[in-house]
Amino acid sequence: MINKGDVVRTGPVTWEIPKTYRKDMRVPVRIFADERLLNAALKDKSLTQAVNASTLPGLVSHVTVMPDVHQGYGFPIGGVAATSYPEGVISPGAIGYDINCGVRLLASQIAYEEAEPYLDDLALQLDENCPSGVGVKGSVRLSVDDLEDVCRNGSNWALNNGYAWEDDIPSTEEHGRIRNADPRDVSPRAMERGRSQLGTLGGGNHFIEVDLVEKIFDHEAAEAMNLSEGYLVLQIHCGSRGFGHQICSDYVRDLQSAVRKYKIQLPDRELVCAPLNSPEGEAYLSAMSCAANYAFANRQVLVSHARRAFEQTFAGKVANYELTQVYDIAHNMGKIEDHQIEGKQVRVCVHRKGATRAFGPGFSELPEKYRHLGQPVLVPGSMGTASWVLLGTEGSMLQSFGSTCHGAGRTMSRKKAKKSIRGDQLRKQLMKKGIRIHAGSMAGLAEEAPHAYKDVDAVVNVVTQAGIAKKVARLRPVAVIKG
DNA sequence: ATGTCC
Numbered sequence: 341m342i343n344k345g346d347v348v349r350t351g352p353v354t355w356e357i358p359k360t361y362r363k364d365m366r367v368p369v370r371i372f373a374d375e376r377l378l379n380a381a382l383k384d385k386s387l388t389q390a391v392n393a394s395t396l397p398g399l400v401s402h403v404t405v406m407p408d409v410h411q412g413y414g415f416p417i418g419g420v421a422a423t424s425y426p427e428g429v430i431s432p433g434a435i436g437y438d439i440n441c442g443v444r445l446l447a448s449q450i451a452y453e454e455a456e457p458y459l460d461d462l463a464l465q466l467d468e469n470c471p472s473g474v475g476v477k478g479s480v481r482l483s484v485d486d487l488e489d490v491c492r493n494g495s496n497w498a499l500n501n502g503y504a505w506e507d508d509i510p511s512t513e514e515h516g517r518i519r520n521a522d523p524r525d526v527s528p529r530a531m532e533r534g535r536s537q538l539g540t541l542g543g544g545n546h547f548i549e550v551d552l553v554e555k556i557f558d559h560e561a562a563e564a565m566n567l568s569e570g571y572l573v574l575q576i577h578c579g580s581r582g583f584g585h586q587i588c589s590d591y592v593r594d595l596q597s598a599v600r601k602y603k604i605q606l607p608d609r610e611l612v613c614a615p616l617n618s619p620e621g622e623a624y625l626s627a628m629s630c631a632a633n634y635a636f637a638n639r640q641v642l643v644s645h646a647r648r649a650f651e652q653t654f655a656g657k658v659a660n661y662e663l664t665q666v667y668d669i670a671h672n673m674g675k676i677e678d679h680q681i682e683g684k685q686v687r688v689c690v691h692r693k694g695a696t697r698a699f700g701p702g703f704s705e706l707p708e709k710y711r712h713l714g715q716p717v718l719v720p721g722s723m724g725t726a727s728w729v730l731l732g733t734e735g736s737m738l739q740s741f742g743s744t745c746h747g748a749g750r751t752m753s754r755k756k757a758k759k760s761i762r763g764d765q766l767r768k769q770l771m772k773k774g775i776r777i778h779a780g781s782m783a784g785l786a787e788e789a790p791h792a793y794k795d796v797d798a799v800v801n802v803v804t805q806a807g808i809a810k811k812v813a814r815l816r817p818v819a820v821i822k823g
Numbered sequence: 824a825t826g827t828c829c
Binding site for chain 2: 436437474476543544545585586588754
């Protein structure tokens with residue numbers, strides 16, 4: 341375990357574990373945290389995992405740790421590692437089992453006051469239209485050919501099949517489609533699991549949530565995003581379901597032989613990896629991209645379900661019940677990107693696991709309305725607490741490979757959380773706070789209790805103080821649908 | 824996160 345004495349303070353909210361801490365480190369570990377969040381990070385294996393990650397072949401500059409960090413499979417959730425392309429490695433564990441887990445935000449023109457009498461009905465309609473829970477199947481059934489189309493085309497598949505509006509696409513990271521995704525690199529078993537799960541939410545901390553915009557911090561950005569104080573928005577947090585999970589499992593197993601073949605020394609088997617330019621590394625990158633496209637399409641189908649729920653609830657009741665897409669952004673991905681590091685342009689594979697891409701102003705992929713502002717960043721809080729809309733900055737480009745935090749971050753294990761409160765009690769507490777809850781399982785609900793998570797406001801204050809994100813708006817939940 | 828062990 342790492343001790344506080346091993347960590348050097350480098351600024352008000354920045355810390356470093358120097359390369360000299362352990363002989364096998366290739367780069368230092370840089371941590372964004374206040375004193376309290378650092379102490380939380382020292383309590384589990386997350387910083388040891390960050391040090392382990394700092395031994396990966398081909399790493400560039402440093403490993404980054406976000407304030408919402410907690411331990412994960414081999415690599416911390418809340419970690420960023422960039423490896424040189426193409427001779428560095430790619431590691432499935434440094435991307436996560438839920439490939440392209442991410443958040444989508446949609447804006448409405450419905451004021452909370454106006455919607456209040458219909459919110460119980462809206463929560464019910466969302467629950468009925470959006471299947472949730474582990475292993476749950478959706479209304480969309482895909483042939484193997486269709487699923488191959490989803491793998492290659494992501495959100496474009498959704499647009500061609502009536503699940504998207506034209507304007508949704510440019511407001512999605514990568515326009516909802518990662519290139520060079522070849523379904524031949526996906527196992528038949530993953531394909532089988534993927535066929536029935538498109539347009540489903542899943543379990544754990546995945547949710548669909550109706551929020552109201554509680555406070556705007558950046559009026560120019562909020563206007564570009566269609567966000568106004570007191571109005572409803574819809575947030576979707578989910579990923580690639582059993583499809584991405586199966587792909588990660590397959591490659592964690594298969595790449596073990598690549599580790600031996602390329603004689604890669606690892607401090608932890610869970611960091612299994614392969615060179616980006618090896619056949620094994622290329623196959624994983626392609627399969628991961630298929631899962632990413634599946635997740636984009638999944639969130640897009642959920643949007644069409646949610647639009648139906650809004651129509652069923654509000655048609656004839658409010659003048660305009662349209663949901664316009666603000667943005668869709670991943671927080672579990674490996675991306676090939678160009679970055680300026682110490683004055684030099686480098687091409688790297690940025691592994692972001694529980695870390696959100698946060699590119700600064702001038703980024704050409706962004707739609708014009710956002711290009712001068714920076715990339716929108718969506719940070720979901722824990723259930724029953726605030727969520728945040730942020731922007732990427734020049735600072736995130738310089739300090740964290742264009743990345744920032746992704747959420748509140750767990751402090752209590754699922755098991756401990758379940759023991760600490762009963763689901764039905766928690767539901768009552770949240771109802772008292774004006775939050776409608778539809779949950780598939782009361783045990784699952786207890787696992788997501790707000791007190792099992794860090795304070796999302798403290799996390800956001802660290803990243804904004806460090807300059808790796810900028811505040812746009814704070815959202816407050818009024819209805820949550822989860823598995 | 825995950826047909827929470829094929």
